[in-house]
Amino acid sequence: MSEELENIQFELTEDLINRVEGLIEKNDDKALQNLLKDFHYADIAEILDEISLEEAIYVIKLLDSETTSDVLMEIDEDNREKVLKNLSAKEIAEEVEELDTDDAADIILELPEERQQEVISKIEDEEHKAEITELITYDEDTAGGLMAKELVKVYETWTVAGCLRRIRGQAKEVTRVHSIYVVDKQEKLIGRLSLKDLIVAKSDQKIADIYISNVDFVGVDDDVEDVAKVMAKYDLEAIPVVDENQILLGRITIDDIVDVLKEEAEKDYQLAAGITGDVEADDSILELTRARLPWLFLGLVGGVGAFLIMEGFQDSFKEKAILFFFTPLIAAMAGNVGVQSSAIIVQGLANDDVRGSVNGRLIKEMLLAALNGIILAIFLFLFVWFYKGELDKAIAISVSLVMVIIVAGLIGTFVPLFLNKRGVDPAIATGPFITTSNDILGILLYFWIAELIIAFFG
Amino acid sequence: MSEELENIQFELTEDLINRVEGLIEKNDDKALQNLLKDFHYADIAEILDEISLEEAIYVIKLLDSETTSDVLMEIDEDNREKVLKNLSAKEIAEEVEELDTDDAADIILELPEERQQEVISKIEDEEHKAEITELITYDEDTAGGLMAKELVKVYETWTVAGCLRRIRGQAKEVTRVHSIYVVDKQEKLIGRLSLKDLIVAKSDQKIADIYISNVDFVGVDDDVEDVAKVMAKYDLEAIPVVDENQILLGRITIDDIVDVLKEEAEKDYQLAAGITGDVEADDSILELTRARLPWLFLGLVGGVGAFLIMEGFQDSFKEKAILFFFTPLIAAMAGNVGVQSSAIIVQGLANDDVRGSVNGRLIKEMLLAALNGIILAIFLFLFVWFYKGELDKAIAISVSLVMVIIVAGLIGTFVPLFLNKRGVDPAIATGPFITTSNDILGILLYFWIAELIIAFFG
Known part of the structure; x- marks a missing residue:
């Protein structure tokens, strides 16, 4: 067992890159899939950032679309743009299909405008399509531009037992359940619950009797920097996003905020050094x-x-x-x-x-x-x-x-x-x-x- | 309901500070408790940072120790040092008793060395005392210095039903359950589970059959910056910390990493501007x-x-x-x-x-x-x-x-x-x-x- 654990400490070595490039040259798909299957998608992305565009596209077309969609989100923005140029609208739609709505919307927004509608029209899941269509309308510097539509939501009228049953369904789509949001009949956010609270409660209790009405939230038009401040100050791991009528629209998770904070810090650092525009050492x-x-x-x-x-x-x-x-x-x-x-x-x-x-x-x-x-x-x-x-x-x-x-x-x-x-x-x-x-x-x-x-x- | 929601959008106004100062002057404890009871501890900390030391100590002695311990963690480090100087070892021990082990250890380490042992000896909960005594031995720039001992741990031999029962016990101490860590008889980390997995599993299944062996972890001596990099890269919200024999020692949560990232960014920014040592606009x-x-x-x-x-x-x-x-x-x-x-x-x-x-x-x-x-x-x-x-x-x-x-x-x-x-x-x-x-x-x-x-x- 402990040997299996060591595996995950990934290191990007010259040797590994050479191996990947060698297998691509030999068209040895089996060995390549075998080599990459144990890597985290963020590690595969690091490898792809080091090889040529043709090689990267070769790998992306080889892996299953669940992995490649996550890999795509992690590779360098410049490389992603080039890869997307080399995929058909149908292929991009398939990747987008596998992503959470917030990542999916980000990918679509990186496409040239004329391709955006083409890709969206090729998304098969109607609900996913509608949610993405909604998300791309928000300004990227606002809570709406950062939020995902995936969340676990229960109505105050449900019982604990009914809740657990339905959550089993909803939770499959949601990578991590941070909080369960409680809404009234009008879909207005009225409170929250944790999975822990649900597990500890008796199964015939009503949600209305056990939910916590003291819930932090942000408005869909709030600035992302303000959202980051609220989440950091109150140590929140997720925050619900509502519209001006308190209707629950989505949620923002802390991993997105970590990215915002890092980008913000880098931007300020570069400005102080007399560099504008988000450039990196490897740019042209x-x-x-x-x-x-x-x-x-x-x-x-x-x-x-x-x-x-x-x-x-x-x-x-x-x-x-x-x-x-x-x-x-x-x-x-x-x-x-x-x-x-x-x-x-x-x-x-x-x-x-x-x-x-x-x-x-x-x-x-x-x-x-x-x-x-x-x-x-x-x-x-x-x-x-x-x-x-x-x-x-x-x-x-x-x-x-x-x-x-x-x-x-x-x-x-x-x-x-x-x-x-x-x-x-x-x-x-x-x-x-x-x-x-x-x-x-x-x-x-x-x-x-x-x-x-x-x-x-x- | 929606009115109750508005409440939490806290704003620190001159008016609010004047009201708090007025109530302290009049010794109107009831009105003061009433005013502060709906505020988040991070908001109370902001108020305390704006009033005089005597007034802050007055408020701290007035509030219940669960609130004040959280408030203490949030106020400015310089102010905390002054407040702690004005509390007895017994009073500090009572605050520490209410905190998670990582925060408790941080507070103890901020005390002058001669007071540290005195405060620890006055902690009543023997387990908490032992855990804090362990935590203060780690270097503050390592995973050990950042981790908390609070976590939910199950043995591979347990069943899902038994697990849920015991988790109800353990989870009371743990503010947020991110992952459930699976260990073998020797307390070695062998995998993880999410609450969701447990809820979805059948109650007579063995943990050994359902746990995920692919778990990220860090070593207790790893540098905090490396921990931050791993957590940001893999989008983790918590990561277990193990010793050189893979024994599970504690866990680090993303909110602590957010603080590390912010401090790191601020330090680099200040260095670039020709400022050393962590200073703020309000320092002397x-x-x-x-x-x-x-x-x-x-x-x-x-x-x-x-x-x-x-x-x-x-x-x-x-x-x-x-x-x-x-x-x-x-x-x-x-x-x-x-x-x-x-x-x-x-x-x-x-x-x-x-x-x-x-x-x-x-x-x-x-x-x-x-x-x-x-x-x-x-x-x-x-x-x-x-x-x-x-x-x-x-x-x-x-x-x-x-x-x-x-x-x-x-x-x-x-x-x-x-x-x-x-x-x-x-x-x-x-x-x-x-x-x-x-x-x-x-x-x-x-x-x-x-x-x-x-x-x-x-």
């Missing part, structure tokens, strides 16, 4: 360029701005070239402080941790930036003074560093709060956007202040 | 300074380095001050490209997407950076040429920009791959670390190349 150079170049262009424009500022101050500092040599330092500090303060606000907003007044936030950041700025400025002052022996320049540079850091911190705090108020995703405020604007503003401020101080000593 | 200025200042100091050292480089090139470019005015641009581009390329590699490594040779990655990044660099350099060349009319400088600046971008991209790709090979978290490679080193190297490279090209034009 052109796709990566499209994701990266716009932000670099912003940086270029910022750099040209910095150039013009420095050129403008050229005459004021003819004999003080040293001041120009500190511009990279000033720009770097302004950028770093801005990113730090905006990242904390962006994260706080995402976690609903940022409450209280904007002014309070700004005052706190000002104190924090001033503290950090003064500590850093002391080091810089000592360096310039000892190394160059010019007190006026040492003062000018370190005082302006403090001012630049304070302003950068305030901008980093204010911009995401402002964007959030305006309904714009504050995550765009981190990364190159804040760095570039802080760079330019920092350099401008630096020269202004340095000019004033040196004139004063002059 | 001193805590935030400790998290931010070290990275700023790194930036300062980098800036001084840039200063020294520029000073060194001062004589070579006496009549070409314009070259110095482009250093912020060069530094910004080097930093941006470095962060972009490292972020993609760090994310790919986290998702196990980065396979194949390091050389292949470097060649791809070189091509990508060259493409982006050439496009950007053309704009820069045109700007300098038209604006200044100096062809030699326009060529010098734009050619070095391309070279700087390529080198920055290569460093951004190489460093995280190198750190990962060495077993260091590659996430530290994004953010200020890569920005600062790329800044300096970029500026150095820029002056070298510019010097060569301008010498060539004579």
Whole structure:
């Protein structure tokens, strides 16, 4: 027995891929089926992501459609698109037939619009067809776009015994029974039950007497990020979805939320790094360029701005070239402080941790930036003074560093709060956007202040 | 009924907090209990995070210990520490008594070491005490540190009827029954069953005949991040934890994994923004300074380095001050490209997407950076040429920009791959670390190349 258990610890090795490719080349279908039959569909998907499109299609046509439909859901989106292009509408419909309604709707929505109706029309199960047709109408960023129609539903008028009997029927379609949802005659959600509650109850009890009326739910138009927050906060593993009349429409399970959270985190991380659009290390150079170049262009424009500022101050500092040599330092500090303060606000907003007044936030950041700025400025002052022996320049540079850091911190705090108020995703405020604007503003401020101080000593 | 449903959509308002504070001030315990009794413990925790420590302790002592133990788990870690300081060992033991073993162990581990044994010794339930004592021995970053001892376990020799009877007993302790784990006489994990399978089976069948031997599991010493990956990949809602002899020790549920994923994402995001240590917007200025200042100091050292480089090139470019005015641009581009390329590699490594040779990655990044660099350099060349009319400088600046971008991209790709090979978290490679080193190297490279090209034009 224990040997059988070891089996499932899957590892994607060069050797395994070579074996699969060898069997495909030899057209040894039997050996291939035999090799793959013990693998989880998520593991088969990993193999398919590593072999060529022709080989992947060969494997997909070889396996039974229950396995391949699950495999299809797991392979990389780009690869799935290519595979689907190579399958007929009838073949896709057969795969879709095997999937839960939420996955089925996702596959259909990935098809070009003209193929969507063709595939749907070829789905044989009328109920499945109707449910998918409903699901594809919802926005993918809403609860409706994430939910599945599969759920276990009982009416308040049923008895426990009748319930168990009918659940045996419904549950066959539902991979995992999290909660049993209780509805009234109008299909309105009125409560929930767990299988455990049903098993513990007496068989002649009415559902109306044992159900729990305190049930969390979300509206079909709610934003998926809000759904994720509710489920994470209340540790829910499934949540029912209702329409504006409380009619039970579907349910969302935690595994979909895990995917939402991961995607969300990756998107924010990429935005902070100056990458837009969901790209991966394995995407083509052109796709990566499209994701990266716009932000670099912003940086270029910022750099040209910095150039013009420095050129403008050229005459004021003819004999003080040293001041120009500190511009990279000033720009770097302004950028770093801005990113730090905006990242904390962006994260706080995402976690609903940022409450209280904007002014309070700004005052706190000002104190924090001033503290950090003064500590850093002391080091810089000592360096310039000892190394160059010019007190006026040492003062000018370190005082302006403090001012630049304070302003950068305030901008980093204010911009995401402002964007959030305006309904714009504050995550765009981190990364190159804040760095570039802080760079330019920092350099401008630096020269202004340095000019004033040196004139004063002059 | 539907009115009752609306209730649960909780919103934390200023008004609500004022009401709670008012009732505490008036010592109106009855009204306070009445107000809070319908709230979910996660909502009560949100309220407590907004009021003073004395007020929070007042509420905690007022509510029944089943509610307060759950509330305690949900409040902010800093606040929990303060609350626990104000409770006696006996009072903490009472709270711990009500918690699942995993949460109980977490609470105990947050106490100062000298109090841990004192609290444990005051736990009355001997089984709970033994389980917690076991759990606190595991490293918090391993499966053992995350698992709970609560699970539903059946022996292969039992019948379905006997099973259901005993499950009714075990299930009372287990909040949610995900899977029923099947063990042999030696307590070795040999398979699983779902409640659904049990309900569908005939009551005189043996477990040995109906269980599913294909069960995912993790080792007690496995890293939590690996556990999260397995559960996300296979869409699991719970996974059993075994020791090296396959003995079933506990189980991990998906809600704990959701927390791990969120923390991991937040840590990486903060690292990329130059913030270390798990800080929040509401932490004190001193805590935030400790998290931010070290990275700023790194930036300062980098800036001084840039200063020294520029000073060194001062004589070579006496009549070409314009070259110095482009250093912020060069530094910004080097930093941006470095962060972009490292972020993609760090994310790919986290998702196990980065396979194949390091050389292949470097060649791809070189091509990508060259493409982006050439496009950007053309704009820069045109700007300098038209604006200044100096062809030699326009060529010098734009050619070095391309070279700087390529080198920055290569460093951004190489460093995280190198750190990962060495077993260091590659996430530290994004953010200020890569920005600062790329800044300096970029500026150095820029002056070298510019010097060569301008010498060539004579």
